[in-house]
Amino acid sequence: MTSFLRKRVISSAIPLVFVVLGVFCLARLTGNPVDLYLPLSATPQQRAEFSAAHGFDDSIPVQLWDYLTNAARLDFGTSLRTGESAGSMVLTAFPVTLQLAGMTMLLAILGALLVGSLAAYRPNSLIDRIAGLLSMTAASIPDFWFAIVGVLVFGVGLDWLPTSGTLGGPEIWVLPIATLLIRPFGVLVQVVRGSMVGALSAPYVKVARSKGAGPQRVVFGHALRNSITPVLTVAGDLTVGLVNGAVVVETIFGWPGIGKLMIDSILQRDFAVLQAAVLLTAVTIFALNILVDVCHALIDPRVRQAVPA
């Protein structure tokens, strides 16, 4: 297991490094923040002082080296926009997104396991057809459209839910989570169904049925455990997508999460915050990937056996 983990860490760390370096360099191609942060009348001296104070007058390799060495000491610089520590801004915003993405994914997995299993138990039945239609529709709906329609229908029209915001009772979670949930739920239902159909036709299930196991026992006691690996794989990828895709939900519903912080940082050329946000997101995705792999290995010994020591 240790060897498996070590190899997965190394292979997953390579794209992490590329993402961090790529964002650093690409951000600097978008323009000079001096133009955004200093007034029209700023003197060349003020512009030079601003650049020097934030290290923009150094060459890109020097800036990169400074960034990496400071980041190693957990110093991510200061936000040009707010003057706050970039690290603390990111650490404030990130849990908001993580909470949203985590809740969404857990609900998506649990819901998909239930609906997908029901659909798979009787293939081509009415339930299966309805589940298929709904999941395909859900996986295809653009999230921003769903969010706006949700606000208009459930917020304004029916007056059941608040339009947006982060303060309030549990009802404030419904529309953001529903918006984020719809696509992963649709995809996962398809995956669970496909995986379960195969599992339910396997010999061991027939054996279990012949021994008198009931439908619940067959589905949840036998087939589900053996068909969960592909579900976890897809769920892992979808969770990664959720962390990034929270941008739409956060923007529309006013959630002060990492997605919105990233967008604001890009628009405001707030490099320090952008870099810190990307780094933390990349590390989280890296950790999520490792976690998914570990779950695979825990469930299916062949996964860890496939990785030579």
Added chain:
Amino acid sequence: MKSSVPSGPHRERGRAHTVLALLTTGTLLLTSACAVANSDAAGDAGSADGRTLRVVLTQEPPTLEPCESSLTATGVVVRSNITEPLVERDPTSGKLDPLLATGWRQTKPMTWTFDMRPGVTFQNGQPFTAKDAAFSIDRAVNSDLACNVDGYVFGDEKLEVHAVSPTRLTVTTEKNDPILPLRLSFVEIVPRTTSTKAKVRIPIGTGPYAVTSWQTGVSISLARNENYWGKAPAYPRARYVWRSDASVRAAMIDKGEADIATALDHTSADKGNTVAYPNNETTALRLDGREAPLDDIRVRKAIGMAVDRKGIIDALLGGLAKPAAQLVPPGVVGHNDDLAPVPYQVAAARALVKQAAADGVPVHRQITLVARNGMFAGISEVAEALQYEMARVGLNVRIRMADTATHLQYQLRPLPRDVGPVALLIMHGNQAGDAAFTTSQYLVSDGPQSTFGTKELDRRIAAADALSGKAREKAFAEVLEYQNDTVVQYACLAHMRGLLGLSPRVRYRPDSATGDEMRLAEVSAAKPGRH
């Protein structure tokens, strides 16, 4: 397919159970965390308790620093709510009214004297004196803080400020400045204990409200300044939240979650809950006269003639604008009432382009039409309409939609090189109410936001800027007419109107300053059935 009889059944089952247990525990933990984090049932904007005025903005202010109040997102919260200037401009009449200064006069050719209002205290209890006014002007205009108000209002001008007595202030300019009091209406007064080394996060001023909290990313809360020198505002508390999507802002008004919503979109707002108002913004295409084919005045004039202003306004802007003939709207000193928008004449425009082509002007060279996302509702459709209309008269146009920072690179000097001919879709807001603020930026040859000009136009602008009163109005009106006839840096499109969402519970009359300075003290509870 996997085996149902793994080598270590109990161990494997245990692992699977562990994973499921982790999932369930995670759900429970997250759910409980949410419940703890959301104990305030009133929502972000607060409850409709009649004591809190709830305002939803388009974006979170990047800063509340008073010397950055010329930034729209900052000014709409700070100006005249938290801090106040010495004088204020009446957005309707254009005349200056006393605020923290009770009177002012030009005592020498380059010196103005201001009398301070007695009995005013800052929100921290410190009394307001001329020393504070001198400090604030010095801090905003002469310091190294690089304040936006410095660049936008004062340019390169430096001021000599002197507190003659606790109630008297003199301000001396480098050259005669007949509109100095107007410029000073942009300087918000702060106590002289304010930092001069760094911009402040929570400002202190003399205004009717004080900041009680700023929850980054969520809201800004204000409370009534009980020691305010003027009339007490109707609402004891105010709370700002921000939603970038116009339909959500409109929905918050419809649903009763907010009392005022800024910058609504005519396509998503309920007309019963909105009020349109002139916002002093003018849209125009800035034509880069340094690059062919835009270096030919016939081509620039043809673009102006090719644009169906009324059609664009009716079809794409919801009728919420008026065709424009100049960069400044009515009500701004220097606006020329006699100038009419260029008539829509496709055939004549096409003939002009053909004429230019016959003289060797490369009219088929691709022109880049640069527009900024979100500048106003329907901007991409307007850009497409302009592209179509310019193509109809024989020009080759491609659209580039840009974010603010990229758009600024095209808008401000130093202008980008080797990008070919550019028609930049701009929206200019002259909130100061004097054409000098427009001409110094957009029309003089080396203006921070102009691409070219002429010596004669520069001379006329400088001459007009030295005048005051009626002579000033007339001179700037002539400048604008001269530019339209002989320079044609711009194809003006429309004088825009803003759309404010207003709950039936409140009464407020927006004016041309509302977009940049929404005075909460002017909002009151509505009588039933009316705004």
